[in-house]
Amino acid sequence: MFHTPHFNWYGRGFKLRAAITIACQLAFVLFGYDQGVFSGIVGNEDFLNTFDHPSPGLEGIIVSIYNLGCFTGCILSFMFCEKTGRRLAMWIAMVWIIVGGALQTRIGTGIETSTVPMYQSELCEANKRGRLVASEPLFVGVGIELAYWFDYGMSFTEGSIAWRLPIACQVIFAIIVIVLVFGLPESPRYLYAHGRHEEALQILCDVYDGTPDDPTIEKENREVLEALQVEREHGEYKWSQLLKKDRVQTRRRVLLAYGAQFMN
Known part of the structure; x- marks a missing residue:
């Protein structure tokens, strides 16, 4: 079990819940951006010259291997992320994506998409849980849209920047999520599962801006x-x-x- 640093930047109640939601949705904007960015790059002349004009078959492998990386990340998440906790898993995912921005590996995306919905669902009101988690694919669409328009804009430039910059810009989203997570709490469910009951109860009080005898907190505590x-x-x-x-x-x-x- 790992203890990760937590700085209470966002206070209690609505502001804290909003920060949790923004961090989770931004992680899925990154997921969508990753999905969409390559489609506008594979036809770039400088890209094709740099990689010696790959055949259609090889080009298909280059694009589709993204999903293999995501699958690998999901398996790693399944195996290890219950030990690391939600926040550390998100950090690992973002750091891997930053490295992947240079090396173009996608394992971090698989860890991210396995961990973020679980983290979101464990830190929101029960009557909003379905809507918040189900809204994450919407933000995948936002990321894809950003990638398409960015690729389109860069298609009017020349040289390697036309394809290197769109790939590199995924790092910006990852860095923002890393910074945001420093101010977010760990999942109460994870803490309860690992015997850290007082810490879990305090986080529930912070998230719902109440005391342990508040009906909402009592209900969440009991259900977990x-x-x-x-x-x-x-x-x-x-x-x-x-x-x-x-x-x-x-x-x-x-x-x-x-x-x-x-x-x-």
């Missing part, structure tokens, strides 16, 4: 502890249980997630 108790009773999930119909609706949740990604 009940969910963790259910998980302990069932033991660690196995791959064979992914489509199991149980009290926490595992099958329904998995199929909803698969369906959303399939349509995407």
Whole structure:
């Protein structure tokens, strides 16, 4: 278990919830930008000359390997991010993306897209959880749109800057998210799961700007502890249980997630 630095820059209540939402949505703008930026680059003459005019097959591999990097990041997130915590996982993802801006690897994007929705859902009101998490694909679209227009604008320039600058600019989003996360709290659910109960309760009080006996905080506190108790009773999930119909609706949740990604 890792303890990451936390500076309370955003205060309590609405300002803190807004900062959490902005950081999560900006991470998905970055995801969309990553998805869209290469489409306007592969036809650039300087890019083609630099890489010796790759064949259509190789060009397809260059573009589609993005998804392989994302898949690798998702697997790494599944294996390690419960140990690192949500905030450290987001930092790792952003640093990897910064390195990837130079080396053009995409593993960080997979870690980011696996961790950010979970972090968002664990730090927002239950009646807004679905809307906030479901809005993240909208911000993927915003990122794609930014990438398309940026690529289009750079197509009027000459030389390597026309394709190097759009690739490099993904680093800007990653740096902003890194800075924002320094002022954000860890997920209370993660803290409860690792025995840091007092810290988790304090974060709930900060997020909802109340005291431990506030009805909203009592409800969130109770629901998190009940969910963790259910998980302990069932033991660690196995791959064979992914489509199991149980009290926490595992099958329904998995199929909803698969369906959303399939349509995407």
